[in-house]
Amino acid sequence: MSDLDAFRAETRAWLEANCPAEMRQPIRSEADMCWGGRNWTFQSDAQKQWLEVMAERGWTVPDWPKAYGGGGLTPEQAIVLKEEMARIGARQPLYSFGISMLGPALLKFGTEEQKRHYLPQIARGEIRWCQGYSEPGAGSDLAGLQTKAEDKGDHWLVNGQKVWTSYADKADWIFCLTRTSTESKQGGISFLLFDMETPGVSTKPILLISGNSPFCETFFDDVKVPKDQVVGEVNRGWDVAKYLLGHEREMISGMGLGEGGSLGAATKPSDPMLRAEIAAFDVDALAFQAMSERFTAMWKAGEAHPASPSMMKYAGTELNKRRNELVMAAGGSDALEWAAKQPRDWLRSKGNSIEGGTSEVQLNIVAKHILRLPGA
Ligand SMILES: Cc1cc2nc3c(=O)[nH]c(=O)nc-3n(C[C@H](O)[C@H](O)[C@H](O)COP(=O)(O)OP(=O)(O)OC[C@H]3O[C@@H](n4cnc5c(N)ncnc54)[C@H](O)[C@@H]3O)c2cc1C
Numbered sequence: 001m002s003d004l005d006a007f008r009a010e011t012r013a014w015l016e017a018n019c020p021a022e023m024r025q026p027i028r029s030e031a032d033m034c035w036g037g038r039n040w041t042f043q044s045d046a047q048k049q050w051l052e053v054m055a056e057r058g059w060t061v062p063d064w065p066k067a068y069g070g071g072g073l074t075p076e077q078a079i080v081l082k083e084e085m086a087r088i089g090a091r092q093p094l095y096s097f098g099i100s101m102l103g104p105a106l107l108k109f110g111t112e113e114q115k116r117h118y119l120p121q122i123a124r125g126e127i128r129w130c131q132g133y134s135e136p137g138a139g140s141d142l143a144g145l146q147t148k149a150e151d152k153g154d155h156w157l158v159n160g161q162k163v164w165t166s167y168a169d170k171a172d173w174i175f176c177l178t179r180t181s182t183e184s185k186q187g188g189i190s191f192l193l194f195d196m197e198t199p200g201v202s203t204k205p206i207l208l209i210s211g212n213s214p215f216c217e218t219f220f221d222d223v224k225v226p227k228d229q230v231v232g233e234v235n236r237g238w239d240v241a242k243y244l245l246g247h248e249r250e251m252i253s254g255m256g257l258g259e260g261g262s263l264g265a266a267t268k269p270s271d272p273m274l275r276a277e278i279a280a281f282d283v284d285a286l287a288f289q290a291m292s293e294r295f296t297a298m299w300k301a302g303e304a305h306p307a308s309p310s311m312m313k314y315a316g317t318e319l320n321k322r323r324n325e326l327v328m329a330a331g332g333s334d335a336l337e338w339a340a341k342q343p344r345d346w347l348r349s350k351g352n353s354i355e356g357g358t359s360e361v362q363l364n365i366v367a368k369h370i371l372r373l374p375g376a
Contacts, residue, residue, distance in 0.1 A: 004080060015090060019050065023050040023090060023093075024090055033092075034047050034093060037128025037171065038127070040125075055093070055094070055125060062081050064123065069119055069121075093125075094125045098127060098128070100247060100251040102118075128172045130196070132168075133145075140357070140358060147159070147160025147161065147177070148180075149192060150180075155227060156178070156180075156192060156224070156226075158178055158224075158225055164215045165216050166214055167216075172197075173196060176191075176194065177241055178191075181235050189236075191240040192231075200221040245356065245357065249357065249362070252313050252355065253309065255349070256315060256318075257289060257292060263281055267326070267327065274330060277326060285323070288315055307369035317353040321350065327342055
């Protein structure tokens with residue numbers, strides 16, 4: 001038996017013994033997704049137990065080093081773990097911007113002290129993070145951001161406003177882009193971390209047509225941030241911001257994979273035109289899955305082109321929108337039942353091609369950096 005086969009057998013037995021039955025059920029609502037953090041109320045004992053046993057083993061972040069709370073798995077072992085979890089329908093134990101966005105940036109740009117302080121807390125789900133990038137006048141033109149951090153000797157003094165900050169009202173800490181110099185646009189940005197309970201931080205939920213408020217306006221009014229809470233060099237935060245965006249785009253591209261399985265088998269529509277569209281979709285989804293596996297392996301090995309997350313993000317989010325359109329079409333008028341998951345997933349999928357940078361912006365990046373089109 002190869003080492004990897006032995007690892008698979010061990011993992012299968014461990015998951016069988018440790019994953020509660022309730023955590024093998026499909027996600028039905030937002031509450032089924034454990035986000036952790038200081039204010040998190042576990043939906044059940046099973047949800048709490050699943051997070052604790054997985055964190056204890058370092059498997060909330062299987063491929064992070066053990067020294068920072070990870071599982072220390074090789075990329076091949078991490079794939080086996082993912083496959084074995086999928087085999088029994090195990091839920092992800094922790095959803096976290098700390099894992100998918102900040103963690104990789106800290107691993108690359110953080111000081112050793114920052115890594116040892118923040119990463120294990122992220123791995124255990126103790127801090128819930130939000131992302132302070134977009135501002136009222138700086139979305140696609142992110143480097144135009146105006147939130148100011150002034151050097152006051154022993155601290156930064158932060159003033160300004162962010163917008164569309166997902167879950168800012170529920171988060172414990174924020175990773176935030178601030179302007180520390182006006183001499184150059186990209187060259188005057190610094191990447192700060194601070195506690196959302198710091199005096200001067202306030203949030204105002206933005207109410208959507210669905211009645212939900214998944215994101216907020218976030219205000220900073222004379223917020224004092226300790227000097228050592230800057231990641232990377234002062235005025236070089238754009239490097240950190242871009243690297244983090246690559247990971248965010250990789251994470252969002254995963255939406256293209258859906259919940260697995262063929263859409264044709266799940267929907268079985270009688271209309272031949274719709275059947276043909278769904279068959280074409282299933283073929284494209286399989287192609288995307290193959291491309292995604294190849295890309296993820298190259299990305300983790302540091303061999304992917306820096307602009308390829310844009311290509312994946314565009315392809316994955318457009319595919320996810322198409323999947324949701326087809327599910328709605330196959331469901332007919334029943335699919336409009338507001339209390340059901342379908343119409344909410346359909347509306348939410350529209351946001352995929354805006355968050356993390358719009359589809360148009362991704363196409364510009366692909367045109368310029370991958371296709372090298374003239375004038376792009
Ligand atoms: C669900 C969701 C969650 C989000 N969560 C967060 C979060 O947690 N934190 C955060 O900081 N932000 C968050 N955002 C904000 C998101 O990053 C911005 O909405 C996005 O970057 C676009 O910026 P904007 O809304 O200002 O649109 P704009 O930049 O004003 O763009 C408006 C339109 O113009 C197009 N456009 C702009 N520039 C160009 C160009 N050069 N070429 C071609 N077309 C162009 C865009 O594609 C778009 O269609 C979230 C957004 C959504 C939808």
